[in-house]
Amino acid sequence: MEPTNRKRQAALATRRFGLGARPGEMRTIGADPRAWLTSQLVAEHELPKPLQELPSTGDDAWAFFGWLLDQGRAARRARRRGEPAPDARGSLEEVFHPRYERALQARFQVAADTDAPFRERLVHFWSGHFVISSARPVTVALPPSFERDVVRPHVTGRFEDMLLASSKHPGMILYLDNERNLGPRSQRARNPRKRLIELPIDAPTGLNENLAREILELHTLGVDGGYTQADVTSFAKVLTGWRIRVRPFFRGLYDGADLVQFDEEAHEPGPQEVLGKVYAQQGMDQGEAVLHDLVRHPATARFVATKLARHFVADVPAPSLVDRLALVFRETEGDLAAVSAALVTSEEAWTAEARKLRRPEELLMAAGRALPEQAPDGAMLHRTLREMGQLPQWASSPAGFPDIEGEWSGGDAVWKRLAWAQEHGGRAAKDFHDAGAVVARADDVLGEALHPDTRVAIARAGGPAEALALMLASPEFQRR
Amino acid sequence: MRREVPKDSAATLTRRSLLRGVGGLAALHLAGWPAAARAGSVGDPRLVLVILRGGLDGLAAVPAVGDPHWSSARAGLEGPGVGDTGGPTRLDALFALDARLGSFRDLYAREQLTVVHAVSLPYRERSHFDAQNLLESGGTRPFALPHGWLGRAIQTQPGHGAVGLQPVLPLVLRGSETATSWSPSSLTPPGRELLEGAEALYRRDPALAAGLRQGQAGRRIVSRGGKREAAAWGGASFPGLASAAAAFLSHADGPRVAVLELGGFDSHSLQALPNGGLDRALRELDAGIATLHATLGGVWGQTVVVVATEFGRTVAMNGSGGTDHGTAGAAFVLGGAVAGGRVVCDWPGLGPGQLHEGRDLRPTRDLRSVWMGVLRDHMAVSETALHGEVFPGSAAVAPLAGLVRG
Numbered sequence: 001m002e003p004t005n006r007k008r009q010a011a012l013a014t015r016r017f018g019l020g021a022r023p024g025e026m027r028t029i030g031a032d033p034r035a036w037l038t039s040q041l042v043a044e045h046e047l048p049k050p051l052q053e054l055p056s057t058g059d060d061a062w063a064f065f066g067w068l069l070d071q072g073r074a075a076r077r078a079r080r081r082g083e084p085a086p087d088a089r090g091s092l093e094e095v096f097h098p099r100y101e102r103a104l105q106a107r108f109q110v111a112a113d114t115d116a117p118f119r120e121r122l123v124h125f126w127s128g129h130f131v132i133s134s135a136r137p138v139t140v141a142l143p144p145s146f147e148r149d150v151v152r153p154h155v156t157g158r159f160e161d162m163l164l165a166s167s168k169h170p171g172m173i174l175y176l177d178n179e180r181n182l183g184p185r186s187q188r189a190r191n192p193r194k195r196l197i198e199l200p201i202d203a204p205t206g207l208n209e210n211l212a213r214e215i216l217e218l219h220t221l222g223v224d225g226g227y228t229q230a231d232v233t234s235f236a237k238v239l240t241g242w243r244i245r246v247r248p249f250f251r252g253l254y255d256g257a258d259l260v261q262f263d264e265e266a267h268e269p270g271p272q273e274v275l276g277k278v279y280a281q282q283g284m285d286q287g288e289a290v291l292h293d294l295v296r297h298p299a300t301a302r303f304v305a306t307k308l309a310r311h312f313v314a315d316v317p318a319p320s321l322v323d324r325l326a327l328v329f330r331e332t333e334g335d336l337a338a339v340s341a342a343l344v345t346s347e348e349a350w351t352a353e354a355r356k357l358r359r360p361e362e363l364l365m366a367a368g369r370a371l372p373e374q375a376p377d378g379a380m381l382h383r384t385l386r387e388m389g390q391l392p393q394w395a396s397s398p399a400g401f402p403d404i405e406g407e408w409s410g411g412d413a414v415w416k417r418l419a420w421a422q423e424h425g426g427r428a429a430k431d432f433h434d435a436g437a438v439v440a441r442a443d444d445v446l447g448e449a450l451h452p453d454t455r456v457a458i459a460r461a462g463g464p465a466e467a468l469a470l471m472l473a474s475p476e477f478q479r480r
Numbered sequence: 481m482r483r484e485v486p487k488d489s490a491a492t493l494t495r496r497s498l499l500r501g502v503g504g505l506a507a508l509h510l511a512g513w514p515a516a517a518r519a520g521s522v523g524d525p526r527l528v529l530v531i532l533r534g535g536l537d538g539l540a541a542v543p544a545v546g547d548p549h550w551s552s553a554r555a556g557l558e559g560p561g562v563g564d565t566g567g568p569t570r571l572d573a574l575f576a577l578d579a580r581l582g583s584f585r586d587l588y589a590r591e592q593l594t595v596v597h598a599v600s601l602p603y604r605e606r607s608h609f610d611a612q613n614l615l616e617s618g619g620t621r622p623f624a625l626p627h628g629w630l631g632r633a634i635q636t637q638p639g640h641g642a643v644g645l646q647p648v649l650p651l652v653l654r655g656s657e658t659a660t661s662w663s664p665s666s667l668t669p670p671g672r673e674l675l676e677g678a679e680a681l682y683r684r685d686p687a688l689a690a691g692l693r694q695g696q697a698g699r700r701i702v703s704r705g706g707k708r709e710a711a712a713w714g715g716a717s718f719p720g721l722a723s724a725a726a727a728f729l730s731h732a733d734g735p736r737v738a739v740l741e742l743g744g745f746d747s748h749s750l751q752a753l754p755n756g757g758l759d760r761a762l763r764e765l766d767a768g769i770a771t772l773h774a775t776l777g778g779v780w781g782q783t784v785v786v787v788a789t790e791f792g793r794t795v796a797m798n799g800s801g802g803t804d805h806g807t808a809g810a811a812f813v814l815g816g817a818v819a820g821g822r823v824v825c826d827w828p829g830l831g832p833g834q835l836h837e838g839r840d841l842r843p844t845r846d847l848r849s850v851w852m853g854v855l856r857d858h859m860a861v862s863e864t865a866l867h868g869e870v871f872p873g874s875a876a877v878a879p880l881a882g883l884v885r886g
Contacts, residue, residue: 075750085753089744177607210607223623357687387665389647397609399623409687410649411660415695419667422674451684457677466673473678475685 004448009033011447015354015480016312017344018117020366021445028115037344040116041156041337047148048114050106055099057145061170061244061259064141067095068200096140101378103144104392108376112368119155122340124361125311126151127393129304130166130219131400132175134393138201142171143393159304159334160295163219167211167291170244170259176211176398180204183240183268199246204266212236214398220294222303227275234272238279238287241267301329307403308343314352315404321348354449356480357405360388363417366480367424367472370445373431374424388416418473425468435459438467449476525817525858526729526782527640527737528772529630529652532765532789533612534746538809539795539841540758541581542595542823544830546574553830556797557752571595575823580762583770584812591821593814594883596850598828600791600843604836606805608746611790616652618848620873627655629848629870633855634659634737636865641735643698643728645721650739658735662698662724664716669699701731718742722768726775729783737859742768745789749802769814781816784858784884788812788847794839795830806840811850817858819885846877853880 007026013033014021029036055063074086114120127147134140150169154162166172173179182189182204189206212235217223243263262284271280277293279286294300305325309317321343328335328342343349358366364385368376385391389412395401402408432438439459442450454474461467471477544550545562560567560579568576569585575597577585587593601614603622610622618629634640634656642659644650653659670678675696682689702724718740725738744761751758769785776783792809808828814820828834828842836842848871855861855870856879867874 079750079753085750085756088757209605210609217623383666387647387663387667389661389663397613405687406654407648409691411691411694411696411698412647412662413695414688414691415670415699416647416665416667418670418674418678418692418695419665422670423667451681453684454681457681461677462673466677469670469674470677470681473674474681475688478688479685 006031006033008448009350011449012350012354013037013344014117014445014447015366015449016349016356017121019111019114019121019362020117020369020477020480021447022112022369022372023441023444025369026444026447034345037118038341040119041340045116045119047152048110050109051144051148054103054106054144054148055141057142057149057170058259060141060145063096063099064138065199067092072200092137092140096134097382099141100134101382103378104381105376105378107144107147107392108365108368108378108381111365112372112376117369118340118344121312122155122336123147123151125308126155126162128311128400128403129307130162130172131395131398132169132171132393133395133398135396136175139171139175142169142174146171147393154336156337156340157335159329159336160292162336163215163291163295164288166219167215167239167287168242168258168260172211173242173244173260174201176214177208178211178239178242179244181208181211181236181240181242182206182266183237185270186240186268187265199244207233207236207240207268209233209236211242212239215291215294218398218400220291220303221297221299222306225297225299225303231274234274235290237268238272238274238290241265242284242287295334296330298326298330300334301326304334304339305329308339309349311403312343312356313349314355318348318352321346354476354479355405357408358478358480359401359403359408360385360390360413360417361392362480363478364420366477370441370471370477371424371428371431371468374428384420388420389413417478421472422465422469425470425472426465428468429463429465432464432468434464435461435467438464438471442471446471446476451476524782525736525784525860526776526779526815527854527859528725528729528783528785528815529737529739530765530768530785530787531612531615531650531652531739531741532745532761532787533608533741533743534761534789535608535611535791535793535805536745536789536809537747537751537758537793537803538597538789539792540747540751540803541578541762542571542597542810543568543576543578544574544597544827545570545576546572547827547830549830549832549834553795554797556801557803559752571823574827575825578762580759581766583766583773584814587769587773587814588821592816592818593812593820594818595823595825596811596813596845596880597823597825598808598841598844599811599847599850600808600845601847603791604807606791606807608790608805613651615788615790615847616650618652618851618871625872628652629851630737630739631655631659633859633861633865633870636861636870637859640737640859642737642739643725643735644739645725646739646741650741653737653739659737660694660698660735662702662728664720664724697733698728701734702727718764718768719771722772723775726772726777730776730779740768747793747802748798748804751802753801783815784813784817784854785815786811786813786851786854788850792841795835795841796839807836808841808843811847813850813854813883817884819882824880845880848874848877849880850883852877853883855879857881857884857886 010026010029010033017037071088078085132139132143132146134143146169150165209232213232216227241263244259245261271278274290279289281289305322309321324346325342329339332338390401442458458467458470461470562568562570562576566579568578570576584593602620603611603614613622616628617625619625628651631653632655634642638658642653644653644661646661647663649661721740725740728734729738742765744757747758750756788811793803793806798804826844828844852866
C-alpha cells in the first residue's frame with residue numbers, strides 16, 4: 001500500500017469504525033488498519049474500570065421500585081391529611097438524574113480512554129438495537145446495567161445470546177410491558193382472585209403484545225420481515241409468564257440471581273404457531289425455541305446487515321456490502337465477531353466517502369478523544385445532549401435514535417453543534433498555547449482527513465479557543 | 481361522497497402557487513424558509529398542532545355531566561359539580577368544561593373553540609408507542625409510515641414552512657423539506673468569527689450549510705440562545721415554547737405551521753388530586769393556550785390550533801384512583817379562524833352496554849377527519865392529496881366540514 005493511502009485508511013478507520021482518534025492513535029494503528037480493527041474483536045476484554053463501580057441490575061431495579069413504594073406511601077399519607085400529592089416527577093428527577101449522570105460520565109470516560117474504540121462503537125451500536133430507555137419511568141435506572149450485562153458480554157459473541165439476554169433482562173421485560181402480558185387462558189386470567197405479589201405497577205389484565213411485536217419488528221426480522229398480526233399475537237402468548245421474580249425485592253433478599261423467571265400461572269398453556277411452525281414446548285423453552293429460529297430467519301440476517309452497514313458506512317449502503325454481511329450472518333448463525341470482521345474487511349467499507357454525520361453523542365465522544373485533557377462531566381453532558389436531542393439511553397421510542405443524516409442536520413441541530421463547538425473549544429483552550437498548537441492536534445487526530453482549507457482556517461484563527469471551535473465545527477470533524 | 485373543494489380555498493391555493501413561482505426564489509435565501517404568501521391577509525393561514533402525550537382523559541377535560549349514567553360511570557373521579565366552586569362550566573345540555581381549562585372556556589364563549597368528543601385514531605389497542613406513532617404518522621398501522629401527516633401535507637404546499645418546538649424534527653413534520661426545529665439553548669451563541677469561518681468551511685458541505693442557514697434564521701426570529709435563554713423561554717416549559725411558537729408564526733419571514741407537545745397525561749393513579757399529575761398537565765396546557773393567544777397578537781385571527789392526544793382512557797376509575805389506557809377521547813380545535821362555540825359529537829353514551837369493550841368511551845368519529853377538515857378548509861390542501869399521500873388508507877374518512885370560519 002502507498003504510504004499516503006495507508007495514512008488515509010488509518011484516518012478512515014478511526015472515524016468510520018472507531019470513536020475518533022486520540023492523540024497518537026493514528027501512529028499506533030501502523031501499517032494495517034484492518035488488522036488494528038479485527039484485533040479488537042478477538043482479544044479478551046475486561047469490564048472497563050469506570051463501569052465496574054456502577055450499580056448492579058438488581059440495585060438499579062430496586063432503586064426504582066423502592067422509590068415507587070416510597071411515593072405510594074407519601075401519596076397515601078398526603079391523602080389522609082387532605083394535603084396535595086407530593087411532586088412525583090420532581091422527586092423522580094432528584095433521585096435518578098444524578099444516578100444517570102454518574103453512568104453517563106462513566107460511559108464517556110470509557111469512550112475517551114479505550115484502546116479498542118471499534119469494540120466500544122459496537123457496544124453502542126447494539127445498545128441502539130436492543131433499546132431500553134430511561135424515558136419510561138419504570139426503566140429510568142436500568143439502561144446502564146442493561147448495556148453492561150446484556151450487550152457487552154456478547155458484542156463479539158453470538159447474536160442469539162444477546163437476544164436471549166435482552167429478552168430476559170428486567171429492563172426489557174418492563175420497558176416493553178411483558179410484566180403485564182397475561183395469557184387469556186392462563187390460570188390467573190381464569191381465576192383473577194388468585195393474587196400474587198405484584199410489582200407496584202399496573203397488574204396484568206390480558207395479552208400485551210409489546211415485547212413480542214418489538215422483538216419481531218425491531219430486534220430480529222424487521223418491519224418488512226414477513227410476519228403477520230397473527231404471528232405477533234401467538235408470539236405474545238408464547239412470552240406470557242416471562243416476568244420478574246418479585247419476592248426477593250419485597251423481602252430485601254435480592255441475591256443477584258436472574259431476576260426474570262417463568263411465571264407458570266401467567267402463561268398461556270398449549271402449543272402456539274409462529275411463522276408457520278408449531279411450538280409445543282413447556283415453560284420458557286417455548287419462547288427460547290422461537291428466538292432460536294428467529295435468529296436463523298433470512299430476514300433477520302438482512303435486517304441486521306442493513307442496520308450495521310447503514311450505521312458504520314453510509315445512510316444508503318452499497319447493496320453488495322449488505323448482501324455480504326447478511327450472508328456471513330446466516331452462514332455463521334449470527335456470530336457477531338465474524339459479521340463485524342466482514343464489515344471492516346469489505347472493500348465497500350473503505351471506498352465509500354466519509355459522509356456519515358456524527359450524531360450528537362458520537363460528536364461529543366469524538367471531542368472527548370481528540371481533547372482528552374477535558375475530563376467528561378456528567379451534568380454538562382446531560383444538559384448539552386438533551387438540548388441537542390440525543391440524550392443517550394433516553395430515546396423516545398423502542399426504535400431508538402434515528403441513524404440517517406436528515407434527522408440530525410436540521411436548523412436547530414446544526415446551530416447547536418456550532419454553539420457547542422465554541423463552548424467546548426473555549427473550555428479546552430487553556431491546554432493550548434496558540435492556534436499553531438491546535439493545528440498540530442488537528443493533524444494528529446484527523447490525519448489525512450484534515451482538509452487543507454480547514455487547516456489554513458485553524459492556523460489563521462485569532463487564538464486557541466477560536467482554532468479549536470473551527471476544528472470541532474469542521475465538516476471532517478462533524479462527519480465520519 | 482366526495483366534497484367539492486370550497487371556492488375560497490381553491491383561490492388561495494392558486495394565488496399561493498403563483499407567488500411561490502414568482503417571488504419564492506428571491507426570498508428563499510434570506511430567511512431559510514421559502515417565501516410564499518407573505519401578504520399577511522386572511523388568506524395567509526397559521527396552523528398549530530399541540531400533541532398531548534400520555535392519553536388525555538377526555539371525560540376529565542370535557543365531562544359529559546348531562547349523560548344519565550355520568551355519576552355512576554365516573555364514581556370516585558368526579559370533582560366539584562357544575563356551579564360549585566372549582567366546578568366545571570356548562571357548555572351545553574350534555575357537556576361541561578373542566579375549571580382548569582379557563583382559557584378554553586373563554587374561547588368557547590367567544591365562539592373560537594370547538595370540542596370534538598368521542599373521537600379516536602383508527603386504532604383499537606392501547607399502546608402509547610403505537611398510538612403516538614399513528615397520531616404523528618397519520619397511518620393506519622403503527623410504524624408503517626416513515627414520515628408524518630403534517631409534513632406530507634406541507635410538502636404539497638412547501639410555501640408554508642413549519643417548525644417543531646423540539647431539538648429534533650418531530651415525526652409528524654417529517655416528509656417536508658421546509659420543516660425545521662427550534663428549542664431553547666443554554667449554549668452561548670456562536671460568535672461572528674466562528675459563524676463566518678464555519679460558513680466558509682461549509683461551502684464544501686451543502687447539508688451543513690443549509691442547516692446552519694436555517695438555524696440562523698430560527699435564531700434571528702426567536703432568540704439568540706445563551707445562558708439566559710432557557711429562562712427567557714420559561715425553561716422550555718409548555719407556555720414558554722408556546723410563546724416561541726407564536727414568535728415564529730407572527731414573524732413575516734417565519735414558518736406558518738408549528739408543532740408543540742406536552743406530556744403528563746398518563747393518569748393511572750390519583751388523577752382527581754389537586755397538584756397531581758393530571759392537574760398540573762391541564763393547568764400547563766391551559767397556560768400554554770392562553771400564552772399562544774396573547775402572543776400571537778394580530779395573526780390570532782388567521783390561526784387554527786388543533787389539540788389532540790393518542791387515546792382516551794377508561795370511563796371508570798381503576799383500583800388506584802386513576803384511569804387506564806382507553807379508546808375515544810376529546811380533541812380541541814381553537815383559534816381566531818375557528819367557527820367555534822359548539823361540541824361536535826355523535827355521543828355514544830356512558831351506560832353499561834354503551835361502552836367499547838365494556839370499559840372505554842366508544843369512538844364515533846375518526847380523529848383524522850378533524851385534521852382533514854382543518855387541512856382542507858384552512859390550509860387549502862386538496863382532498864385528492866388528503867386521501868392520497870397525506871393520509872394513506874383514508875378513502876372512507878370524510879373531512880369534518882365547518883370547523884373554520886368561511
